[in-house]
Amino acid sequence: MQIETLELESFRNYERLRIEPGPGLNVFSGRNAQGKSNLLESIYVLATSKSTRAGKDIELIRFEDPVGRITAHVTREKNSDVALEMIFSQTDKKVARVNGVRHTKLAEVIGQLNAVLFDSGDLEIVRGEPAIRRQFLDLEIAQTSPRYVHALGAYRKTLEQRNRLLRDLRDARGSLDGLREVLPSWSAQLAHHGARLIDRRRLFLERLGLLAAEVHETLSDGRDSLQVVYVPSFPLDGAVDEAGVREAFAEALAAVAHDEMNRGTTLRGPQRDDLTFLVNGSDARLYGSQGQQRTVALSLKLAERQLIEELVGEPPILLLDDVLSDLDDVRRHHLFDLTERAGSQTFLSCTNLRPFSKGVLEQARVYAVSGGKLELQ
Ligand SMILES: Nc1ncnc2c1ncn2[C@@H]1O[C@H](COP(=O)(O)OP(=O)(O)OP(=O)(O)O)[C@@H](O)[C@H]1O
Incomplete structure (x- = not known):
């Protein structure tokens, strides 16, 4: 290209x-x-x-x-x-x-x-808030998966409605029995859409993590190793596919239902996912030098380049801004x-x-x- x-x-x-x-x-x-x-x-x-x-x-x-x-x-x-x-x-x-x-x-x-763009803002993927890492994940996966875009839209809508219900339950201080009865069906819907996102994120990160580790090793001349770790908001407990993730998600929601009703918000799910970048075993966000953090960000982008090449069959254009x-x-x-x-x-x-x-x-x-x-x- x-x-x-x-x-x-x-x-x-x-x-x-x-x-x-x-x-x-x-x-x-x-x-x-x-x-x-x-x-x-x-x-x-x-x-x-x-x-x-x-x-x-x-x-x-x-x-x-x-x-x-x-x-x-x-x-x-x-x-x-x-x-x-x-x-x-x-x-x-x-x-x-x-x-x-x-x-x-x-x-x-x-x-x-x-095209894959690398600019100074990408450093925030490593050292910024979890929301930036989730946005990175969503943007990168969306580029090559329309199915993911649909699941994301459906999940956000369901989450919004479930949160509204939890707020109502909190504000009514548990007196609305009818509302409490519908919570499990919203939880099931949330687990349905959310499992798709989590499973896709997990698979994407498996591939991206391997590629990024290779690039990172080369960029640091074999001195630093990189591990990209997916940190979901509940243990996946060996779930091997989307159905397994759905089950684990539903269980996690059931376990915190009481807490959620008190706090009026959903406490588990992909909206609370995070990533950790381990450089030589230590969290790069907390312990990495600026140069090391930049190298992690650069490795992620170059890995993304390689992933796009795998998916579209030819190398994308690379934009390296300062x-x-x-x-x-x-x-x-x-x-x-x-x-x-x-x-x-x-x-x-x-x-x-x-x-x-x-x-x-x-x-x-x-x-x-x-x-x-x-x-x-
Ligand atoms: N819509 C616009 N119309 C005209 N000029 C604009 C517009 N938007 C930005 N500029 C001008 O573009 C210039 C910035 O260009 P750019 O961001 O490409 O800088 P740069 O050469 O990359 O510099 P740096 O090394 O500081 O990043 C500024 O002078 C700004 O005023």
Whole structure:
């Protein structure tokens, strides 16, 4: 999968831009606030229809302009080449075109181009709150599993209703017998939808954990080991499949039902899941150095890259937004080596070229970024 041409029109601080990136490493170097992240963001938006930085689509349109546009010509090994276009307007909904055919349902566009973004925000996956790790899990699994997206929606709805019931029971101080009678059926529904999420998360993490451990070993030059541990909110007790998880979940809910009625909220389930990243056996969130935490985040993203490749049959595009600053020389060397061997077209932003060896720069296409303009070096 490769972007042959990328064109931006009134996107962020780019008035007009057209580039023909190389098939391997593309480096975008420049001072702060020149448009490096904006450029990488445009590719991510084209792939996923969402920005991780913009709260609203109109933030993507260049100040004062009515319409912003991203266009790319993508060659793919497994599918025919594709022309992608995404248009943002101050007044209308965003529109995407695939080979000139207009789509307003963006779900039909996602997946035409696969990209994995690594930016400084990903560090929060390691050191932030559990909710960030759950969001990471949900986003990554959703990319390749529409079934998971459905289960997630159904679970959230059921959880909301069950919590409302528990609040009613708490506020009525147990006097509403009729309400208490319906709790088991809500618990069964919750266990039904929740088991699907938990089972999928478990399988996904098994695969991602193995891949991330391999990448991590290479990035740390064999010095640090990584273990990704799934921490569900109740013991899975050897449950081997979705039915087993459902049973364990239902039992866990029954065991805390009294407590839940007193507190007015659901105390077990995937909304309380967490992940632990063990580096050499210690929790990286609590004991890891910043460099080690960054290496864990980078390993997860590179593992995700590999998983997508396994699922779609060709390597996705890699977007590395200012990730070199906290890696030592050894990790940096391995990162370049890995991305090169992986065969992913890579877009990397940085503030200077010092971290690169001569050999890497000779192979790369290097652009200087200044004030929303690019110059090929
Ligand atoms: N919608 C917009 N219209 C015009 N300019 C914008 C828009 N959104 C952001 N900018 C400008 O883009 C610049 C930031 O660009 P970007 O985030 O790509 O920086 P960067 O080169 O990656 O810098 P850093 O190294 O600090 O991360 C800022 O000057 C900001 O004002």
